[in-house]
Amino acid sequence: MNLLDNYLKKYTKMSERELSHTVQSNMWFTPVLYVIFSSLLVSVTLTTDLKYDLGDQMRPFFAVDYDLTRNLVGTLTAAILTLTTFTFNLILVVFTTFSGQFSPRMLKNFIASKSTQRVLGIFTSSFIYMLLSFLFLNKRMAEYYFAVPLLAAIIAAFSMGTFIFFINHAVAWLQVNQMTYDMKREALSIVKNTLEDEVDPYKVNDLSTVNSDICENKGNSISAGKSGYIQLVDFISIIKEAEKDDIVIQLEYTIGSYVFASTPIITYWKNGENEVDEQKYMSLISIGRRQTEVQDIEFSINKLVEVAIRSLGNYDPKTATNAIYQLGEVLASISRNSIFSKYLVDKNNNLRVVLQERDFSHYLYNAFGYIRHYAKDNVIVCTEILKVLDLMAKSLNKRDYNAVWEFGVFTARGFEDLFLFTLDYQQFHIALQNLAVTTKHEKEFEKFMEKRKSEFNNLKNPDI
Known part of the structure; x- marks a missing residue:
């Protein structure tokens, strides 16, 4: 019983x-x-x-x-x-x-x-x-x-x-295409439900309108109470309860993070002398033994990343490329529809919740960083990554152009002498050039190419 x-x-x-x-x-x-x-x-x-x-x-x-x-x-x-x-x-x-x-x-x-x-x-x-x-x-x-x-x-x-x-x-x-498409739809659904509908309406674009001085003082900590992954956070209820108690809450970890029972996961600051029911706020955070896809965007992205990496290990570049393009669509949606601010306010524009900072670079690296690492000797797959970055950039928020360009350069720097054919060299740098044009970094591309030519000449003539 x-x-x-x-x-x-x-x-x-x-x-x-x-x-x-x-x-x-x-x-x-x-x-x-x-x-x-x-x-x-x-x-x-x-x-x-x-x-x-x-x-x-x-x-x-x-x-x-x-x-x-x-x-x-x-x-x-x-x-x-x-x-x-x-x-x-x-x-x-x-x-x-x-x-x-x-x-x-x-x-x-x-x-x-x-x-x-x-x-x-x-x-x-x-x-x-x-x-x-x-x-x-x-x-x-x-x-x-x-x-x-x-x-x-x-x-x-x-x-x-x-x-x-x-x-x-x-x-x-x-079928692999159907499988990756379903994973992409799941990720897009999480982006819409978690970022766009649940969190973004409470974020602020203009940080000057928020008084965050209270966070500089020493706050009170609340431990997790049990070990596991942070699966769910009821942001709306936390904001409402914080407004009632007139406190500011900082979440020390994001959804999908693993915490120990003794790990402080909430820090709060009181504006008054009222007692705060700490257990009430812990009940609004779900901690479990495994990660779930309900609010965890990164976990959903990582499933597509895993498919791409496994495909590379199984010598299946087409499947890897398909997963890369699906990831690109998810990232483009995050860039267009998300507000990258860590401050959540109540209806009176008073600061109530402080999140861990996440910008577009964070999601971009989580999506393509591992793939780039495992495809370091595969110029064709890395060329596809540059093409996906260019395709993404055409529909991204302009604020994220620098992040995409820097990741493209990071990808290109891994190829010093791995081009087996002239066509590899041409396709790779054409893709990088297109990315530079889309993100308005033409001058940086010219400097990058001049530096590459200089390094290549030094390798050919080491005594000069």
Whole structure:
């Protein structure tokens, strides 16, 4: 009983977004709904046949006797169970290989998809319908059946159609392009929900309008209380509670950071002498054993990064390039729609929350820094990175031009003598030149090229 109570308390304490994500990520919720529906359907069909003796009334037109009904339902029960087991065993074997090749987190994405959960729900509910119907068949109460065998045949045909749909769905989802596209959509959704809708409305562009002098004083610290990853932060509730208590809160770590139980994760400053309920603020921060995608933009970006890196290790540059372009679209969305300020204010423009500072360079490095490192000997992939940077720059906020250009130069500096062909050299520097034109750094590009030529000549003539 205590275990059940703890289990229920766990879900009752979750926020709406966290509960929605948890339910979606679990395989049991949708099948349970389908099983409940199938149980109701069993009661309806059995009542129709047993109480109203519908089979005997329909005998001149259509009716199945007890023995045939029992054989039919019994055979379909075993058949649907076999079909369900075979299907998911096959898919799990395929995904074990696929996740090992690209990313182990892809299995969770597949399981969380609505199509997968609905298919599992249909298979499970079909088996439950057959099983309960078989269990409650009664020869004494009804010699002939109509509703039970008819619906059993329809459900069996529907399950076979679902099986074909599921195979098609799995094959389509396992395509790399579709997989990276789904990951990109997930990342864009997090950007919109977390940055644009939840946090950005409370950020300030003009820092001169915010009085942050109080943060220079010594504040009070609140420890995490338990170890784990910061999964969720209810920013809106924290701002409202801080306004009520007239305090300023600084979050010492970002979502996705790992903290120890003794780690101070909140520092706050009081404007008055009122007592502050520290536990209230800790209840607005969720700490768990693993990272989640609900608010963690970097974790969602890292999944695409992992696909790109694994693809490079498996000598699959096309998949790596596809992941790089999907990352570029996510970064462009962050640049266009986000306000890079660490100060959150209340409705009266009073400072309430101070975040850890994150600018576009931070997201850019997290997205392409690791890929650049693992592709250091692959001039073709690095050329694609420069092309993606140029494509991004055409739709970025102009304030981020310098960050993109500096990353492009950082990428280019890794290639001193790795160009095997003249065409490699030309394509690489054409991509860099296009990036310079887009970001308004033509002069810097000319200086960079002059420096490269000078260094190259010194390598050829070391005595000069």
